[in-house]
Amino acid sequence: MKYYISILLLCFVCYGAKEPSAFEKQSGATKRDLSSLQGTAQNLLNLTTQIQEQQEALKQSQEGLMSLYESQHQKLQNTTKQSATNTQEIENLKTEIAALKTLLQQQKEQIHTLDSKMKEIHTLTIKTQESILQELEKLSNPHSNNANKGTQKQDDTQSQKPTSKPKFDKNKSAELFTQAKEFIKKKQYKSAKDIMLWLKDNNYNAPEATFYLGEIAYLQKDYHLAIKYYKASVALSDRGAYMPTLLLHTALCFKGIKDMPNYNSFLEVLIATYPQSKEAAQAKELRK
Incomplete structure (x- = not known):
């Protein structure tokens, strides 16, 4: 919106420079006012340019931030997937450890049984x-x-x-x-x-x-x-x-x-x- 206002003011300034009015011919104060107005229009134009440059910089910064966001979001998703995989692996390891614990207990019981049999055989031998x-x-x-x-x-x-x-x-x-x-x-x-x-x-x-x-x-x-x-x-x-x-x-x-x-x-x-x-x-x- 500010950009269009600036263009309109510029057009008025340029027109005024080509076609001096009757007021300009009759009064020096009017010319000064017009000159001041032209300076103000130029300042507005410069300000508009600065704003446009800032806007462009903000767009580029926004694009950079968006790219960084997407990159970090992808990393987060990958980390979440890896965490889920690690969680499954941990659960699998827990299951294997429980199975090994059960097997060790069974082997202990078998060893105890064999020890008892060996003692019985020793007694029988004697x-x-x-x-x-x-x-x-x-x-x-x-x-x-x-x-x-x-x-x-x-x-x-x-x-x-x-x-x-x-x-x-x-x-x-x-x-x-x-x-x-x-x-x-x-x-x-x-x-x-x-x-x-x-x-x-x-x-x-x-x-x-x-x-x-x-x-x-x-x-x-x-x-x-x-x-x-x-x-x-x-x-x-x-x-x-x-x-x-x-x-x-x-x-x-x-x-x-x-x-x-x-x-x-x-x-x-x-x-x-x-x-x-x-x-x-x-x-x-x-x-x-």
Whole structure:
């Protein structure tokens, strides 16, 4: 509106400059007033130009602010979206952590259950080992006196025979032990027995040496003597790898002397103590 007023005033000024009026010709005061009015019009024109420049500057500033606003608004939207994504990720992580916590708790319970089972197995193993010794001690019971008498007679007969014990080099005990086992495989029982007796007397691997003495007697079908050596071996140690074989052969020795209660009892002990062994599988077949 101000812009149009300024143009109109300018037109009047320009017209007045071309066509001086009668008042201008007659009065100098009127000319001065007209000059003053022209100056005022020029000032208004200058002011209008300044306002236009300020308006243009304001428009440019407004455009800049609008661009900045849109940029910041876009950033805000992006941040909001990222925040929503992060919130979802956090929720997912919370869910995974809860699942892991549940899994850990389940594993703890399983470990506790396994610990309990291990304790039960340990207790059962100790009881079984004790039952092995008890079963072997039954040989001294009255129902097996006849068998003991037979064994005693054999021992008395052997003790009456003068025997000279062979001597071996203690520094070669390991080699002798291996050699004696080879003698057993070759059925050279006399040579094997001499070495095993010497090793047992010299406390070299005495539990296993005693076990092999029982094996020699078992292979020679001297079941009473075999049981005696098996019993002595278990008394020295019940943790050898040969224990499943010892229990199986002890059972078979009792079968050989017609002692079926002890035969069945040792089969049960073998299956309960060493269920995964091949001897336990044989015992299951024999039990059938």
